[in-house]
Amino acid sequence: MKTTPERAIDPILEALEGGGPPRVQREIFGIRLYDQIISRDLTEIPEIMAAVRETHGPILELTSGSGRLTRSLSPLGREMSVAEADMTGPKLEETYGCVVLGASYATLLEPRRRKKLFREVNRCLAPEGRFLMSVVNADHRAELEVINRGATISQLDQDSFFVTVESRDALNGALHVSMSHISFNEHGTYRSSEYTSDIAFVSTELIEEELSAEGLGVLERRPITVDPETAGIQELNLWVCAGNQQGQTEVEDRP
Structure with missing residues (x-):
């Protein structure tokens, strides 16, 4: 097996020059790869539906990505809209009966962006509407620090x-993910791309x-079935939220 010469030299030159591909370009590649990876993953879809x-x-639907969840929601025959989690672009004036945010995406946002998201969701949620959000329970503490x-x-x-x-740093509540994408072409050459992320687990x-x-307010937390092979996730829940006027004193946790 051999590498393609013109592609193999690119990372070497970037390292020598202290540069690299533009950040936006790297993010786009990473997002596309992530969408491809989870496209066949059915985790959380039955509970959300x-x-x-x-x-x-x-x-x-927020952060629809490649349409993994959209494909399940569309057959319901209800009016649907999609938006990014940061609510950029035109303001959403519609009053929604249901706002959905899957893939535990909220826990990946910086606090400022997460607060803005919650504020906008509350603004466009119908009086009896529900905000559905999957959340990893980061309050579990493993016996080992790492x-x-x-x-x-x-x-x-x-x-x-x-x-x-x-690898999970349980003491600091973080997950480090390193992913190498290797693709082959018809002439026996290959290309490898590396992606790394440090994900902070946010306390419930x-x-x-x-x-x-x-x-x-959180009305209840419903358990989501997680693939035993999924690393670092000991508990995943679907939070059913509503406006504070509909909230209750104690959150219901379903068994």
């Missing part, structure tokens, strides 16, 4: 696969405080 069916009126997971190799398609290495108490500060 069950909760959506309990609501009425238009649906707003948990390392061996490399996982997964095939994306006939000519490419990726290698994922994850903090998320609840931020929701409340922006006018939202």
Whole structure:
């Protein structure tokens, strides 16, 4: 096996020059790869669909990505809109009966962006509407301060696969993910791209405080079935939220 010469030299030159591809370009590549990886993952979809069916009126899906969740929501036959989590672009004036944010995306946002998200969701949520959000319970503390997971190799398609290495710093509540995407072409050459992320796990108490500060309350937390092979996730829940006027004194946790 051999590398393509003109591609192999690029990272070397970038390292020598102290540069690299533009940040936006790297993010786009990473987002596309992530969408491809999770496209066949059904985690959280059954639980989200069950909760959506309990609501009425238009649906707003946040961070729809490649349409993994959209494909399940569309057959419901309800009016649907999509928007990014940072609510950029034209203001959403519609009143939605259900706002959905999957993939535990809220916990990946910086506090300022997360608060803005909650504020905008509350503004465009119908009086009886529901905000559905999947959240990783980061309050679990592992016995070891650092948990390392061996490399996982997964095939994306006939000519490419990726290698994922994850380690969790339980003491600081963070997950480090390193992913190598390797693709082959018809002439026996290959190209490898590396992506790394440090993900901070946000405590559920903090998320609840931020929701409340922006006018939202948690009605209940429903358990989401998680693939045993998923690293670093010991508990995943679907939070069913509403305006504070509909909130209750004690949050219901479903078994």
